[in-house]
Amino acid sequence: MGKKIHFFNTILFKISGTLLELQQVFMKSNPRTYIISKKLDGFFSDVYAIMSFIGKFFRELGPPYEWREIIRQCYMVGWKSLPLISVTSFVVGIVFTKQSRPSLSEFGATSWLPSLVAIAIFRALAPLVTALIAAGKVGSNIGAELGSMRVTEQIDAMEVSATNPFKFLVVSRVLATSCMLPILMFYMAFISMIGAYLNILVNEDTSFSAFFIKALEKITFLDFFSSLIKTIVFGFSIGIIGCYQGYNATQGTQGVGRAANFAVVTSMFVVFIEEIIAVQITSWFR
Amino acid sequence: MHKKTRHTNIQDQHADIMIRDLHKSFGANTVLKGVNLDVFRGENVVVLGRSGTGKSVLIKIIAGLLKPDSGTVVVLGKNVPALDDKELLQLRLKIGFSFQSSALYDSMTVKENLEFPLLRNSRNLTRAEINTHVEEALDAVGLKQTILQYPSELSGGQRKRIGIARTLIMRPLIMLYDEPTAGLDPITSVEINNLINEVQERYNTSSIIITHDLTCAKATGDRVAVLLDGSFIRTGSFEEVFATRDERITSFYKYNFIN
Structure with missing residues (x-):
């Protein structure tokens, strides 16, 4: 379970990184796209954080309880x-x-x-x-x-x-x-x-x-x-x-x-x- | 009032805490800019500075609660930022951290607060041994009678003492005090200062005391280091530090109520 979450997180991390690069491209040329890109990046960062949290839960699930x-x-x-x-x-x-x-x-x-x-x-x-x-x-x-x-x-x-x-x-x-x-x-x-x-x-x-x-x-x-x-x-x-x-x-x-x-x-x-x-x-x- | 230094050969010893070129920023706000500090065995070092100068950040980095941007923080021979979770856990067994807010666990009695680290780190201890450790720690801070009380039933000074007792129960080699006298009346502050000195003498701890209270600095510090604009601008004994015309330091003295 922990490994699957780690794999999922790696993908999210890459998406977030790509969005960050896109933000820098659009920052000057297209401000509206920049804002959308920033919001999307925020969303994926949050999903990444919560998936990491869930991953940590499964890693810590073992004894001692x-x-x-x-x-x-x-x-x-x-x-x-x-x-x-x-x-x-x-x-x-x-x-x-x-x-x-x-x-x-x-x-x-x-x-x-x-x-x-x-x-x-x-x-x-x-x-x-x-x-x-x-x-x-x-x-x-x-x-x-x-x-x-x-x-x-x-x-x-x-x-x-x-x-x-x-x-x-x-x-x-x-x-x-x-x-x-x-x-x-x-x-x-x-x-x-x-x-x-x-x-x-x-x-x-x-x-x-x-x-x-x-x-x-x-x-x-x-x-x-x-x-x-x-x-x-x-x-x-x-x-x-x-x-x-x-x-x-x-x-x-x-x-x-x-x-x-x-x-x-x-x-x-x-x-x-x-x-x-x-x-x-x-x-x-x- | 002024503390007599017990350790005359402190500088000859190996440093328990060694900090070199430490940098830390929060976004655009750079808090620490190349901090250097050595703390030797059995020494109380007071870090003095105004609010927001990064004093608490410094000891949180030492305890591994925050990661520095760059620099070296060697505690008892281990480079803290490079440690993994397991190694950090082992190192923390030797570090006591007294929080500004005391940080007692609200849902637990004083006894349970003190037992908490002991039950999880010394699993081979019997119930009788745990009780003895708890009583000894409470005895050291003079609050045996509060054993069954909840943190909400204690005064600010008692909370600080229990917070210190909770760290003492693991017999730390290093003590980190974050604003130990903040928000306390002068009499209780003196009691806390005395307690810090007693802890140093009884357990031979190396301590960093974060404060902006000069009375506390004078009473507890073997050495005083003044943190300003992200680095130490002056280090030495209390008298040495304040024997200056540097306005940034003398203003500190001027605005503190000290005899």
């Missing part, structure tokens, strides 16, 4: 997100069921409601909503925490005390988000289904077990597996982007705010892109 910090981060990411995830998922379940009922009842197909809700929740809503909540709550937290550690020289202090701050701060957080997001996703799916059941119960008399049997009969192993892989990727992206922004924060408290903000915005953007790719890939296997 900072178990205590990993467990602490799992607690922060997982347990501390439960109240927000619980409320949101319950509401998502109720609202989605309530909004879907009129359309299905037009065709006399309200009996399909549990399956429809289950498919929507397992395939798309639970992974995506969990990831968006995590991007907002966990991503900003990681960005701000590491950013403030950077500007108050705490990361430098770890470096000069002959320890590895990357392993302690970055690897532990990215592992925590990658491990906890799938768990949160399944928890969210379960709570959403309870919300959906309660909404159905208001309109028709159905038992909890009957609802769940009906709901899960359309859920395949592929749905389960693709959502699991997807949320691991979402968790990794949120963790690595938050850490990258925080770890490279500059310019004092303003930089901390910017790191937290960029962590959220970039994570959400990347999650949406990954969702589109994941849907495309999964559809090939259906």
Whole structure:
């Protein structure tokens, strides 16, 4: 993995170098092209930097592990997100069921409601909503925490005390988000289904077990597996982007705010892109 | 108040830190322009200069936190800019760095702050031995009672002391102090100055003390070097440095509140 990233980075470095040469050519002759070239160079430099950061993550992934910090981060990411995830998922379940009922009842197909809700929740809503909540709550937290550690020289202090701050701060957080997001996703799916059941119960008399049997009969192993892989990727992206922004924060408290903000915005953007790719890939296997 | 130099034959010894023709720029801003400095075993060298003259940059280069543009920085016989990550890690075991902001880890107690480098660099130590090391380091800075407190519960002076204790726990040969008395009241400043001298005597450390506080410079420095416009313009004992009519140096004295 590290070698592939290194190869990719070499290409990016060459593109950036070529753009830099082009900039010098266009600087005088064509100012507009110069500005575009400069922006493109900035973009490729950023991609290069984040790819190097990811490469470093995989190089540092081996033992010894900072178990205590990993467990602490799992607690922060997982347990501390439960109240927000619980409320949101319950509401998502109720609202989605309530909004879907009129359309299905037009065709006399309200009996399909549990399956429809289950498919929507397992395939798309639970992974995506969990990831968006995590991007907002966990991503900003990681960005701000590491950013403030950077500007108050705490990361430098770890470096000069002959320890590895990357392993302690970055690897532990990215592992925590990658491990906890799938768990949160399944928890969210379960709570959403309870919300959906309660909404159905208001309109028709159905038992909890009957609802769940009906709901899960359309859920395949592929749905389960693709959502699991997807949320691991979402968790990794949120963790690595938050850490990258925080770890490279500059310019004092303003930089901390910017790191937290960029962590959220970039994570959400990347999650949406990954969702589109994941849907495309999964559809090939259906 | 003025420090008595213990080490009369310092200049005869091998230099623990040797800097030659050091240059460093940040974009168009050239901070260091050909800095030369030697620090001998057991010596406290004070680097005096106005804000923004590159004092902190100098010690960050010595600790390997920044890369110089050119020049040689030899610390304990190793050329710092040429070291790879592993070699740098080994060298840093012998360097203590006290940050201006203390840089204590907010999420950890004082005990955990002190244990942090020890747990990761001395893995063969037992829990009892680690506790002994922590207590000894806290004892050295006179703050044993704060062991279970968080950095946010400490005063500025206590934070500085804990920051120094955290570096002492690894028994460094070299100490780098970045503005040790900045933002402290005069009494606490004197306590920190005394602590710097105690550390030198107890652990025989070679130190660079970055400051613009003349009281600190006089109390702790065996030698004083004045950094201006990117290079040292005068080096010597405190009295030698200020026995001049050079306005750039005398103005420093004039505007400092010193007896």
